[in-house]
Amino acid sequence: DVADKEAPGRRGQLVPFGAMSVRHFHDHCTACQLCVANCPNDVLRASTGLEHFLQPQMGYENGWCRPECTVCSEVCPTGAIGPIQKDEKLTVSIGKARVNLELCFAATDKEDCGNCERHCPTGAIRMIKAEGYARPVPAVAKRHCIGCGACEFLCPSRPISAIVVDGLSVHESDVPRHGAGQGAGHGQGRGRMGGDNGHNGGGRQMRRRQGLN
Template identity: 40%
Template sequence: MKNNCRRVPAWTRRFIAYALLLLLAAAFLYPIPLDAVLHTLPKFQFGQLIAALISDGQGELIAILLIMALLTVIFGRYFCACLCPLGALMDLTSRIRAVFSKQAFAYKPDSRFRALVPILSLVLLWAGLNLPFGLLEPYSLFVAKSVFYSGPNLIIFLVIILAAVSGRAFCNCLCPTGFILKLLAKNSKFHLTFKDSCLKCGACSRICRASCLDGKNKNLDKGRCVLCLDCLAVCPRDSLAWGEAASAAQLPNRRPFLKQAALSLLAAGSYLTPEALRAKTLAQPPLAPILPPGALSLAHLNAHCSLCHSCVRVCPNEALVPSGAESPALWDRPVLDPYQGFCQYDCTLCTEICPTGALVALSKEEKHQARVGLVFFEREECVVVRNRTSCGACAELCPTGAVRMAQGLSGDEEPVISENYCIGCGACQQACPVRPTSAIRVNGIFIQQTAARPVIVETEDLTLTDDFPF
């Protein structure tokens, strides 16, 4: 009976982590019924919030970050234990591995080299190069590279191999989020403690995926502990507990306190971004890709986007895609490709779920006038003009009336453009039957604008003069 009791914390932790992992994965696969999940879970991704902080993001996100950081200082790395989707995936991998191999983990002392990669990625993020951060930050990595959506991806494959071989090594050696949480949790008020009954058997060290428990010496590296609580379940004498530090000796002393103060200053300093340095790295692309709605400008998107591709995954029309080689300055950030799909007039999903505020949430009314590009009509290529046949596919789809069929240069009906109303949704480009290049296309704009409000005229309905005109 007692045996089962001490499994409860580990089981609870695991249940929460797996449930959230499942919910998040399912929400990206079925965004319509699970939109509530998409609107909440990504907002509590610590790494995304760090990206928001570094890019001088919205105050609301920074407030969440500060609260989550404070909770880490008190309780340790609860984020890594329960909220991190990649962490849950790695735990799952470790458990599957345990079925095939009984090889144990072992305590390893901390090393300064472990800080190298995370610090580098954070410095580059600060300087405006988001790619390394995007490849290492667990939420970005999970959503953008996950096997669930985009087919097997080498990076996620490597992460899983790493998890199978050495547990949570990723979290303490490569993960930028893990690195910052490690600094915050180093002197957490609540943590694992050894009771006097401990016989130093080392069973806990053999199960510790973060290699942070030194059971032989009754020693714990609090910073690296990801709170999986599995050690509580394996201790044969029930000698481990999680709780408030008991003795005065374990209270933070001056040195770690100073370290934490320095870290806080560093975080605050990131608000003072060197604009000149960022301007260099956030260059304008040679072509004109269409940025997603709410991106505000190329500079805003480049600065805030963490490459997580959440917007790409949720776009119901599959219109958002990661930018490719044709716009290198965008570095894998989302762009609208009207040949894939058009931006649905009433849809604001991508702007709502963006976890870093790179896409600013738009109301339906704002979205109706949010211009992301401008229509360009290559009249000579239009089938109506060339063949004198009826088509009108572009005007049919245009939600704002920017493209209408009216008397044109030819004297006959042809697409006629009123640029004022164009929001650049790309519906016309998608509908146009001319291929490989549509006769009507959207050119992206680097600073997004507000289009003219579509004309609303309430007119009396006409009535029939004859009861039956036939």
């Protein structure tokens, strides 16, 4: 049997597209559970932590936040998750993917994988030739990553994914797209490991709406 995914150690909490920031989300959420009950992708569950008891907790162990889905923003009655359009989701970043090559099948010579690159809807992930690795390994262009979790959920590594999305405390907008859409492959490039992985993303922080200060 294939082992279930386990929650990774994230650097920063994930909150849904439309929430604008972690603070805004927690300040306005009443833990009504409507988003949890209606999420078709199983990425929201009720938190059991004391600080935000029963407020939605986001994770990619059982699914990922598909760009075409806006259900949680439609059912939220308080504005904790604000309205967001499907095309807008591809220009907003709620987190940034981070690769752990010690768990990566390609990096550890288990197989040629590339699942993360193939399924990234914004083309933020490329398989590159890197010194010290026999096979191409994934590198994330963080300025293009929206934090949807496709890479994390579809990574074959178990029980912890080799690629994990770290949440942003304040969401970014105007994220530039690098690829042509979900499932688009981008070939194997050559470059330095990590590319622009050291950056925090090129999008403007979403301070244009209320509730962030």
